[in-house]
Amino acid sequence: MVSLLLSPGLPRRILPFAVFLTAFTVVMTILFLSFDLKAPKHRELFNFTRDLDFSSVGQDNPQFIAYVRAVHLQSPPNSVRVVEKFNINHQTLLVASILNNKVNGTFVEAGAYGHGKLSNTEWLESALGWHGLLIQADPWDFITLRRQKRSRASSVHACLSPTAYPKEITFRQISASDGGDDGLSNFTRVKCFPLYSLLLAAKMTEVDYLSLDADGAEVEVLKTLPLEHVDINIISVEKKVNKSDLMNFMTVHHYELIYELSDVYIFKMNRQELLSSPRASV
Ligand SMILES: *[C@@H]1O[C@H](CO)[C@@H](O)[C@H](O)[C@H]1NC(C)=O
Ligand SMILES: *[C@@H]1O[C@H](CO)[C@@H](O)[C@H](O)[C@H]1NC(C)=O
Ligand SMILES: *[C@@H]1O[C@H](CO)[C@@H](O)[C@H](O)[C@H]1NC(C)=O
Ligand SMILES: *[C@@H]1O[C@H](CO)[C@@H](O)[C@H](O)[C@H]1NC(C)=O
Numbered sequence: 001m002v003s004l005l006l007s008p009g010l011p012r013r014i015l016p017f018a019v020f021l022t023a024f025t026v027v028m029t030i031l032f033l034s035f036d037l038k039a040p041k042h043r044e045l046f047n048f049t050r051d052l053d054f055s056s057v058g059q060d061n062p063q064f065i066a067y068v069r070a071v072h073l074q075s076p077p078n079s080v081r082v083v084e085k086f087n088i089n090h091q092t093l094l095v096a097s098i099l100n101n102k103v104n105g106t107f108v109e110a111g112a113y114g115h116g117k118l119s120n121t122e123w124l125e126s127a128l129g130w131h132g133l134l135i136q137a138d139p140w141d142f143i144t145l146r147r148q149k150r151s152r153a154s155s156v157h158a159c160l161s162p163t164a165y166p167k168e169i170t171f172r173q174i175s176a177s178d179g180g181d182d183g184l185s186n187f188t189r190v191k192c193f194p195l196y197s198l199l200l201a202a203k204m205t206e207v208d209y210l211s212l213d214a215d216g217a218e219v220e221v222l223k224t225l226p227l228e229h230v231d232i233n234i235i236s237v238e239k240k241v242n243k244s245d246l247m248n249f250m251t252v253h254h255y256e257l258i259y260e261l262s263d264v265y266i267f268k269m270n271r272q273e274l275l276s277s278p279r280a281s282v
Contacts, residue, residue, distance in 0.1 A: 054165055054166045054167065054168075055163075055165045057165060057166055059164045059166075059194035059197045059224065060196065060197070060226075064197060065197060065201050068156075068193060068201040069201040072156050072158060072191070072193070073155075073156050073198075073201050073202060074154060074155045074156065074157075075154055076150060076151050077150075077151065079149055079151075086122070086123050086126060088123040089118065089120065091120055091261060091264055091266070092120050092122075092123050092124060094259055094261075094266060095120075095209050095236070095266070096123075096124060096128065098258065098266075098268060099233070102128065102208060103129050104128075104129045104130065104131075105124065105128065105130040105208035106130060106131060106132050106204055106206060106208050107121040107130050107131075107153075107207065107209045107210070108133045108135070108195075108198075108199065108204065108207050108210045108211070109121045109132065109133070109210075109211040110136075110160055110195070110210075110211065110213055110214055110221075111211075111212070111213025111214065111215070111238070112134040112135065112136055112145055112155075112211075113136060113141050113148065114141050114213060115138075115141065119134070119145075119148070119150075120211040121134075121153075121209065121211060122148070124209070125150060125151075125152050129152070130152065130208070130209075131152035132152070133153065133156070133198065133204060134150065134154070134155040135155070135156050135158060135159075135160065136156075136157060137159035137160075137171055137192075137215075138171070138173055139190075140173060156193075157190075158190065158191050158192060158193050159171065159193075159214070159215075160192060160193070160195050160198075161192040161193055161194045161195075161221070161224065162192075162220035162221060163220070164194050164196075164224045165194065166192060166197070167191070168189055168190070168191050168192070169189070169192055170187050170188070170190075171187065171188050171189070171190040172186075173187070194224050195224060195225055196224060196225055196229070199230060205229060205230045206230075206231045207230070207231070207232045208233050209234045209236075210232050210235045211236050212236065212237050212238065213238040213240075214238075216241065218237050218238060218241045218246070219241050219242065219245045219246050219249055222235075222237075222246075222250075223249060227253050233269050234267065234268050234269075235255060235266075235267045236266045236267070237264065237265045238263060238264055239264060239265065243265075246265065250267050254269060254271075254273045254274045255267040255269055255270065256268055256270045
C-alpha cells in the first residue's frame with residue numbers, strides 16, 4: 001500500500017481504492033479476531049446443533065445391526081498381546097472382588113483409554129480371561145486403544161448416542177495436555193450408536209461389567225437401554241452426571257449403589273428385588 005502511494009506518477013484515482021482496501025482489511029481483521037476470541041469459550045464436546053439424526057432407524061433394526069457389525073465393529077487383533085505389566089486400579093479390583101474373581105466374564109467399556117487414562121477392564125481380560133467390547137469416540141484415543149492389542153476385546157470407534165437412534169455429531173478432540181481452551185482443538189465427525197445396538201452387534205446382551213464414561217451423557221445413554229432385553233450385573237458410572245438423576249434411574253431399575261469412589265459410582269443389580277417385582281412397569 002505504502003509503495004503504491006509513493007509511486008510517482010500514479011493516477012490519483014487509485015487513492016480511493018487504496019483507502020477502501022485498507023479500511024476493508026482492518027474491519028475484516030477485527031471481525032476475524034473477535035470471532036476467534038469468542039470461539040474457544042464453547043467448551044462443550046458435542047455440538048448437537050448441527051447433528052444428523054437418523055430417527056427412522058430403530059436401535060434394534062436388524063439391517064442396522066448388521067451394518068454396525070460389518071462396517072464399524074473391529075475384531076480383536078490377531079497378534080499376540082505381550083503383557084509387560086498389568087494395568088490395574090482400585091475400581092477394577094473392586095469389581096473383580098464383587099464377582100468373587102469370576103473367570104471368563106464379559107465386559108463393555110465405553111470411554112476406554114480416554115484422555116490418557118488407562119482401561120478399567122484390561123486386568124479382567126489379561127488375568128481372569130474375560131472378553132468384551134471397547135468403545136471410544138475420540139480418534140486419537142481410539143488409536144491408543146488399538147495399540148494395546150487387546151486380544152479378547154472387539155472395539156468400535158463411535159460415541160454412545162444419548163437417544164435410541166443413531167446420530168452423527170461434530171466431536172471436539174481434547175489432547176491430554178491442553179485444557180481445551182487454546183483454540184487449536186481439532187473437530188471431527190463421529191458416528192454415535194445406541195449402546196443397545198452395539199451390544200446386539202457384538203452379540204453381548206449378557207454383561208458382567210459395564211464401565212460407562214460418556215462425557216456427561218451417561219444418564220441419557222442408560223435411559224436408552226431396553227433393560228428387559230439385556231442383563232448387566234455391575235455398572236460403573238463416571239461422576240460427570242447429576243447424581244439425583246442417576247440415582248432415580250438406577251433405583252427404579254433395581255440397581256443398588258454399592259461403592260462410591262472419588263470419580264465413579266459402582267452399582268450392582270439387585271436380582272432378588274427384580275424377581276419380587278417384575279420390570280413390567282418400566
Ligand atoms: C454449533 O453449531 C451451530 C449451528 O451450526 C453454530 O452456530 C455454533 O457456533 C456451533 N458451536 C460450536 C461450539 O462449534
Ligand atoms: C474359561 O475359558 C477357558 C478357555 O477359553 C476354558 O479352558 C476354561 O475351562 C474356562 N473356565 C471356566 C471356569 O469356565
Ligand atoms: C490436531 O491434529 C494435528 C495433526 O493433524 C495434531 O498434531 C494435533 O496434536 C491435534 N490437536 C489436538 C488438540 O488433538
Ligand atoms: C439435578 O437434576 C435435578 C432434576 O432432575 C435438579 O433439580 C437438580 O438441581 C440437579 N442438580 C444439579 C447439581 O444440577
